Amino acid sequence: xxxAVSARLRAVIAAVPLGLWSVWHVWEQWAAFGGxxxxxxxxxxxxxxxxxxLEVLVVLALAGWALLxxxxxxxGRPPMGQAPPQDQGAEGLLRRxxxxxxxxxxxxxxxxxxxxxxxxxFGGATDLETWRTVTHAVGRPVVLAAYALGLTAIxxxxxxxxxxxxxxxxxxxxxxxxxxxxxxxxxxxxxxWALAVQLxxxxxxxxxxxxxxxxxxxx
Numbered sequence: 001x002x003x004a005v006s007a008r009l010r011a012v013i014a015a016v017p018l019g020l021w022s023v024w025h026v027w028e029q030w031a032a033f034g035g036x037x038x039x040x041x042x043x044x045x046x047x048x049x050x051x052x053x054l055e056v057l058v059v060l061a062l063a064g065w066a067l068l069x070x071x072x073x074x075x076g077r078p079p080m081g082q083a084p085p086q087d088q089g090a091e092g093l094l095r096r097x098x099x100x101x102x103x104x105x106x107x108x109x110x111x112x113x114x115x116x117x118x119x120x121x122f123g124g125a126t127d128l129e130t131w132r133t134v135t136h137a138v139g140r141p142v143v144l145a146a147y148a149l150g151l152t153a154i155x156x157x158x159x160x161x162x163x164x165x166x167x168x169x170x171x172x173x174x175x176x177x178x179x180x181x182x183x184x185x186x187x188x189x190x191x192x193w194a195l196a197v198q199l200x201x202x203x204x205x206x207x208x209x210x211x212x213x214x215x216x217x218x219x
């Protein structure tokens with residue numbers, strides 16, 4: 001059944017759910033820069049019915065994408081949403097990195113989503129207890145290293161998957177268009193990576209990762 005999914009749909013699944021979820025999640029967690037109360041207020045806003053339903057749909061799409069990636073890997077097929085099959089320059093590099101980046105992204109997403117959902121689902125934790133658990137865990141060097149690796153893998157995956165999806169939809173017929181799409185995707189992924197890394201450093205250590213910030217980190 002998995003093999004019957006069209007190449008076009010598979011390429012879109014590789015790019016769209018993860019891209020939308022990443023942007024939404026960074027926006028949601030960005031409230032942490034305002035301190036604990038601002039984060040808790042954001043959680044109350046995004047924990048209502050429609051927001052939860054949207055996140056569940058995106059997570060289910062990500063789960064479907066993960067199953068397809070694993071199926072591709074086991075069948076020896078090229079990864080979904082990879083850059084157009086050029087063997088030169090940035091596109092060739094993305095083609096070689098795409099399978100590893102996809103699998104690392106999946107592992108990281110399971111780990112990261114579990115940090116937020118597991119305390120609530122299995123321990124009945126409140127938002128405040130979840131905040132304290134996450135901030136203390138992310139502050140550990142090994143966890144910060146895992147976040148650095150996972151966020152980098154997601155950025156690499158999106159850089160490969162977005163042009164791959166556009167090419168599969170028939171929107172990148174000329175080589176110049178493909179190269180332009182890779183460049184735009186790389187810039188967008190780099191910006192998202194920088195924001196996520198800055199946020200992770202703040203949540204874990206109370207300091208900006210890439211640029212200094214002056215916000216009271218209170219509980």
